[in-house]
Amino acid sequence: MENIIVELSKYLLIILVAVYTYLCFGVFGIEDPYRKNSMLTQQSVVMFMIQIVAFGVMFLQTGEKKMLIFYGMQFALFLATIILYVNIYPKVSRLVVNNMCMLLCIGMIMLTRLNYSYAMKQFLISACAVAGSLVVPVIIRKMTTLAKLRWIYALIGLASLGAVFVAGRISYGAKLGFEIMGISIQPSELVKIVFVFFVAASFRISTSFKNVVLTSAIAAAHVLILVASTDLGSALIIVIVYIVMLYVATKQWVYLAAGIVGGAGASYVGYKLFSHVKTRVEVWRDPFALYETGGYQVAQSLFAIGTGSWFGMGLFKGAPQTIPVVEKDFIFSAISEEMGLIFAICTVLICVSCYVMILNIAMELRRRFYKYIALGLGTCYIFQVFLTVGGAVKFIPSTGVTLPFVSYGGSSILSTFIMFAIIQGLYIVREDEEEDIERKKEERLRAQRSIKRLG
């Protein structure tokens, strides 16, 4: 009997997430503010339905009361997030708030299923991050000096990466971070944001050849420290973010081409130089041939996705624990195994919808500094999604990065929250700008008219 309920809930969850995803893209074409608003409210309702179905199923299977209590806590957190954001910042982008909650919700469902204590930790970090991130939009909106701090950004970025390199501990062959009160902090996650600010501030001043060389040199210093710390996933993200920002700021194809050629060359050198890069590429080629010597993780991920098939095994019916570090780098495979590939693809589409929204904001903004920041953060976000999902399905070699908002990890959650709060700040700035333009236009008209009357 229980199996039948789990079975049916699978399909229900897939239908709900499909509706949510449809609404994600559906709102883009809608002008009518009433319709738009009601669609966004529907989205939130669908999210809460997904949450209640998933936790209902998990309670049914474990019979543990803590599932229900935890559900209540999460429900309260998401409701509070939506209400607080919408009320403190009436001009906020509801779609971004919704997607933020939805991705977090999917992540919390999967983490609760995988490891309750991890999920609880993640919940607490998220609650703090929500509260903390609420002030970020104000800072973005009010602090006009932010555009002038480029050397400070460069210094913070290089100093913290350098500190990790020196003092860091070894984890999976890469010196990535340190622990504070049981929460592991990976500065590289936060440095990505500071780096985007640095590049934006620098290109705001000038895109002359001289400045491009200077900026590229500092970007290269970031990358080199990351490579030396063997954090190649972050290094790759920084490279891509920089190439994209450079191209957009200078509007020169040459830089894009040079960046791609240089990046490809550097990757080849990395492949030849670092044995663990080589292993990852070889594992990507044929994980089953290297099953005993490094292919295990990717092979298990493929088994998980393949066995789960389109509709998934159902929550608690699969074996995602067989994938090493499933809570972090391979959470996508766990989602795919138990909730189905369709659900997993919808999750990816939700991430893409966030990206489209961010780029939309970037295009609407007027001031270059803000435009570049939106572009940089958007690229950083979407490329990270690409790396982790692509790695899990063996589309590209696995690089060991997390799926933002979904994966377990203190600094990952924190930095993504900050990133999205900045985006919200920019969205509000955009609304301000638009109001400004309207007002100016009106003033001009009025002035013209009064001149006429006088004349």
Added chain:
Amino acid sequence: MNEKKRKGYERKEALRDLDKELELLEMSRNERKTDFEQEKAEKKKKRSQNKEFAIMAYAFVGLFLALIGYMVYFQAVRSREIVRSPYNARQDSFAENVIRGNIVASGGEVLAKTEVGEGGAESRVYPYGSLFAHVVGFASNGKSGLESTENFTLLTSNAFFIEKFKNEIKDRKNYGDTVVTTLNVNLQKVASNALGNYKGAVIVLEPSTGKILAMVSKPDFDPNTISSIWDSIKDDENGNLLNRATQGQYAPGSTFKIVTALEYMRENPNYSDYRYTCTGEIGVGDVVIHCYGNRVHGEEDLASSFANSCNTSFSNIGVQLNVKSFQETAKELLFGEKLPGDVPYVTSKFQLTESSSDAEKMMTAMGQGLTQVSPYHLALITCAIANGGVLMKPYLVDKVTNYTGSEINKTKPKKYAELMTSGEAFALKELMRGVVENGTASTLKGRSYTAAGKTGTAEYSSDKEKDHSWFVGIRNVDNPDLVIAVIIEGSDGTARAVNVAKEVFDNY
């Protein structure tokens, strides 16, 4: 509440529109024109400013479309094979809800089944004992054979859905699907008896389809008792667990002359003019090669050299061959390459290089040297010869049915590769027919069927008294119905592989 909100919105909208209209009315025509142009210019400016943003947005969205496309492709096409991997431990969790299905022979005889005892205790039973030990395999203490490769199918239930639903409600297990193999119980028995107590292997295929009809490997074990004998046989030097038919690696001996002959024919279109006078030995440097049993064959052409399995003549051919082209031919015949089919196998080796000495060339040409091959691989080459050069993909699973016998899916014979032209295949078949008609396999002459083949004797140790005895052959040469490969390890000369083939051919 909602109604009120909606009305509020509508009012606001209406007021704004009204304002705009009034404004427009108030504006002079000129004003309107400049305003319109200004707006247009602004939009244009914005668009040109944002061109690069849009390009990047499209690029990343495109990247994700490719990624999602790949996921769909993976699930629809690739996943079936990946999920069935023996490494996939997830399959075993299916056993909680499914009773492992049966494995049956082509005639319906049960080769493996699960008996459910009191209190739901399940045990796996193999009615034929050790007869199908390697090919069917075992399902505890790890998995092997079909029990391993078909694990996913055996633990999937395609029972009628209402029945499954009922079982679900009553909390009972469903019956797993049945794997119907291509194996022929009679041929398997004959082959096993003919091999007797010798170490070795027999594999029998139907060349026109690729069906594997029999696969015997000795020494064997009784899979019914695998748990109790596990500790004693798992590291045993005898290699009871090794499926010699597919995983055994042997020097091919004279059976390799098939490959050498093919290469010679490719390099010399007028190969029928080949002449050689065998004096019983040939020497290069300090290596002297003798014919088997120190025979002297006298004047020979290619056909009689092949039929007599004349070592000196083939050594003579060997030194003349172009190594590069020889390597190419060996590669086309799948030496050093992947072999088709779901059975675990060991890749064959052909190690002649351009720096090899003449002695090595001669040894390789007559089947000694560093070449290593499995009976399975030699059988596949012979299949291609029997089938006009085309190798069909070998398979063991004819179809999968649910436990009541309704077909779920059937394997269709599929072409794997063309190993040689049909002309070459025909010529080789004629050479092999000569071996039976007036050569080393004359035991097979004058039966109710025609036969073709090649014998082989491979030295494997310093013990000159004992050799591996090989035979690969085709039954019904003009319309081949069986292909066989036999190896007998360490034969003292009385047990001959060709006799095993004869038993099998006689009893088909």
